[in-house]
Amino acid sequence: MSAHKSVKDLPEDGEKFDIKKVSKLLGMLFSVGILTTIACAVIFLNQEWRATMAYSWLFAFIFFFTLALGGLFWTLLHNATNSGWGVAVRRLMENLGLMLPWLFVFALPFVVIPDVRGALWEWMGERREMISEAEDYAASHLETETAEWEEKVREARARFSEVRSGIESGMAKATPGEKAFLQEKLDAETAAFDALKSEDAAPTVESIKAHHMKESNVLLYNKGGFLNMGFWFFRFIAYFVILTLLIRFLRGLSVRQDADGDEKRTMLARRMSCGFLPLFAVVTTFAVIDWLMCLDYTWFSTMWGVYLFAGSALSSMAVLVLVLTYLRNLGYLRDVVTEEHYHIMGKLMHAFVIFWAYISFSQYFLIWYANITEETRFFLMRNTGHWNTVSILLVVCHFFIPFLALLQKRVKTTPRLLCAVSLWMIAMHIIDMYWIVIPERGPSLGAGVVVPGAIFFDVLAFTAVGALLAYIFLRSLGKDSLYPCRDPRLEESINLMN
């Protein structure tokens, strides 16, 4: 109030990020990205390394995917809650979310190379085997099973005529009450015999196949409605189509408002975002079920989607803090963003540190306490040997340390300190994702607990995806104004007070 800032003092068309200022960095990112991607491609071409590399690539992909997903989430939340504080930083959230369509390009190895997805998601191979084995079995056993069935029908017919004549002779001297009882019995016997001899009961290739699959792998057979290749491809495409449409739509409204300042666009974004949020939740949940939970299709956790979401929102807020500080250091957004914005971003990070801990503990606690065999495998693997050290490290460093650090107001309002916490959070998120994906690799590939030397693949894949995405992200910053310059609530946002 003492120094009320007016939007009229800001440049009329916002601030544009001049990518020429960072051309050196861009060049470096691009060359590093291309070189490491080529290296990854070479590794993918090698039959022996392909399966190992698949896990590295999934780890790198999923880390950056969760960041971009978080960008979309904050955009949606910002619009849906009609938030005033965040207008100044909303464009950055949109920019982060805009990486989602690009991530589809990085997800292509999973769709294009059968060996890659086969190495990651064993259910695909096992399902194929189960089906072909059942087909072979059905083809070779159709005759014998049909003969068996015919034999059974013959026996049943003999037995049925015996029973019927017995009942009919009994009927002759029965009282009316007994008669009704006998008639009922006869009807039941007739129905049972008719069912057995009917055409439907005759063994077919299909019925033998289904029965055989149920016998050989009941879990995979029962989950077949979800875990089948056609539906998997459909979902894979659907995730990216939906996410791309959501972010493109909101971004389009936002950018068009930069030109005409029409406040109806804000209203429309708010209304649509409320409907988009449930859709976002469904896509997020099923995407991480498909890509991470199904690394072991026998295991399941009902907290899985929200666990990944918690880490995603948290670490993308950390990325936003870092990007914001980077831009401010380059001289942008100085009049738009103040320490008050940092304070709120710090508070949101703090909230999500607690939320992450709450969700991950709930997931662990119920499984640990109930101790049911089919639920424990995930944690059994990560609570033994060196992985246990990582698990404990996550508890201490992903929760306790940032929780205590962010309790202090000074840390949240000082950009330098908040950046340090953000870097820490991102490092922890990397470890979290590593801890989710990589322990599956050794056992799945039959190479012990850890595949020796594979960590180089992990670093390489991470650098490749990271450098190229950073390059694309920085370039996308230059396209439009760095903040929504004609948003009706911009003035409220730049005068933010906690």
Add this chain to the structure above:
Amino acid sequence: MNGTATATAKPPFGYLAEFESVRAVYKAAEKVRDAGFKHWDVHSPFPIHGMDEAMGLGRSVLSWLVFFGGATGALTAFILQGFTQIALYPTIVQGKPANLNTIPAFFPVIFELTILFSAFTVLFGIMGLNQLPRLNHPLFSSKNFCRFSDDGFFIVIEGRDSKFSKEKTKAFLEEIGAKEVELVEDDA
């Protein structure tokens, strides 16, 4: 009531100054702050953003109290469970070990007691720092003051402030834009 007699017997509680608007009271608060008064307060029907700063209020010690209150809660729950479940009378549940590895089972109680102790510290901390509960307050004797919960914006400078002077403070309040200045007696 004989005004002069009470005034000599007891110093007044202070001056109650009414202001026209949020903006006026905010500007005035900054001036009172700069004049160096210590015992004074602002009353308004709703919280005014940035008033803390305009009044020159520092950070409350409450957050520290709550931190230690919460920490005490966590420690209490941990000691209570650890002592009874590990040292005193181990209860074997589902074959789980009765040692520190069972700590996940303690977390819900640790969590709850942390919240409980923090909440109590907030409640009793606020009451203690505000010297509550009290049955009456000298300001309630002013008819005009009733409007603090409706549409009145007030600044009160208390008589116990070392800079307080009956004439100068009144003049000062009028000078910084008070619509009406009223002397409130301490009738307790």
